[in-house]
Amino acid sequence: MTKSYAAQSETSGMAPHTIERREPRADDVAIDILYCGVCHTDIHYVQNDWGGTLYPVVPGHEIIGRVTQVGADVKDYKEGDIVGVGCMVDSCRSCEACDEGLEQYCLNGMVPTYNGEDKHDGSITYGGYSENVVVSDRFVVRVPDSLDPAKSAPLLCAGITTYSPLRHYGVKKGDKVGVIGMGGLGHMGVKFAKAMGAEVTLFTRSESKVKEAKKQGADHVVISTDEAQMEAVAETFDFMLDTVPVQHDLNPYLNCLKFDGTHILVGLLEPVDPALQAGQLVLKRRVLAGSLIGGMPETQEMLDFCGEHGIHCDVEMLDIKNINDAFERMKKGDVKYRFVIDMDTLKQSA
């Protein structure tokens, strides 16, 4: 039996809970969880904001751990390896998307790390707020030795979500990249775009973030509520990476793109409000694109890139017993930039 934290209902908050993990199958890797990042998505599932939460729900899809056991067919991992697990733990493995290593777009539906249904035994998946997890080797990635495991946990979601579109759209040396929003995703976007050689501008509503943005590597900061500052950068960007997870006006940002520029949404899933001005796209051949996490080969590539460039997420370590307070602070944007649960605090709890 495995100790974990779960929400039992929309209003219960997180509390200790016991689950059972499956015996490793031939392609499985059993992982002792060391750290788990806390993603805003976890809060949405705990509160059933999007509907469809299956209680009890054990959240957590930014998992770093140590391999304790591998199935007979597993070649790439062995006991003692430091590995990561992100937002997915399975997919059909045979569709066009899976063939391209883009399991997140699996035509038959990927299996999320928690609140999903196992394709083999129909059991409900439980996430990383837990002592351990068992995952098929295709959905496990290796953490380079040069990375700090605790600060790497959020790379599995916040990291890959921002890395993937920058790579997909070919951001390169000299490109002008705007990053909108300075949260868990935004600060990673700044680091990645900078490491790819881009000239990076952070767009934020808050004067208070200017200094911090520059510390993170931004070359420039634009206060997005200042019309004169926005006008000064009109039609100057190749890419905008938009990490804002709530409704906002896209038009002023689109206006900052050159002709042929690309605005990438990674946070917004809701209707676009205020309305998108179609002319902002048509008159300048601009592109509005979306992107969802990243595929498994790309997730490994991202970790290797982080290892090579010394990129980590900025984190605040968390004792799991304070998870409910952490949720409240996250709702107010009060974290720089990601909480990471030290799973020793779970293992050592009564």
Added chain:
Amino acid sequence: MTKSYAAQSETSGMAPHTIERREPRADDVAIDILYCGVCHTDIHYVQNDWGGTLYPVVPGHEIIGRVTQVGADVKDYKEGDIVGVGCMVDSCRSCEACDEGLEQYCLNGMVPTYNGEDKHDGSITYGGYSENVVVSDRFVVRVPDSLDPAKSAPLLCAGITTYSPLRHYGVKKGDKVGVIGMGGLGHMGVKFAKAMGAEVTLFTRSESKVKEAKKQGADHVVISTDEAQMEAVAETFDFMLDTVPVQHDLNPYLNCLKFDGTHILVGLLEPVDPALQAGQLVLKRRVLAGSLIGGMPETQEMLDFCGEHGIHCDVEMLDIKNINDAFERMKKGDVKYRFVIDMDTLKQSA
């Protein structure tokens, strides 16, 4: 003095009018106009729907004519050549966009064929509802011998507007392309996509257009108001070419795209209403793109492509004295698929 048709005010309608054309400059081509297509944009300018109309306005940006004179520096055209002029007659010629042959996105502003301001003498440009026109050679294209000049006129706007994005996004043999709308642009989109080797589906609200769409080359027709038909083609298209010039719900069409699919807007300039669902982009890495006419090298390429593939616009020939009636019919969608003015009817008028 040059006979033409102009609107003198928002409500005057089109009527005979005399203008003066400039003497050809060193890089100019003087053209005797044979045919001019009637674009919906002409109506918007005549009625001042978008504001900014400078009266008198002589519309017309789908011009086919015969060269009568060339300036001293003109190498590519000579008296007697059959040539075309589209939506632009000048640009800065030195910006990043112009350098790429994308004069329509000129950073300093392209000069439209009518209602624009000449960059040299500040005069107002007058369009193709006229006996003749004088245009700089960079903005003149050659009409291949194999094309029917009358049926080629609308290629200069309706043609290039649909050809350009299909080429830009690399539509190729075997791709599944949806074309939304079956008007002047839509029927050209079907022909181009088919000639590029795509499997083409026309989306229309009207059962009455099914037979006609197949005649134009569509492999399939989907009635977009029929939910079952829309559901049957969900997630199956690589590209959607959206030629609808009025507000409409993009979400059902986005849902027809595969992951990584691209929805191209060429007609809509207004706010997107109903609201765009951002999740339609993010969850499948789809792209919403815009495109505006095409650059001059690409316009020549398009005409050559039409010459090679025997592609024309379907037209209804028009006596210029009936232009006001033609506008009324166009407002009702009652034309297959473009009116083209036979300019002899102007030259022979009293």
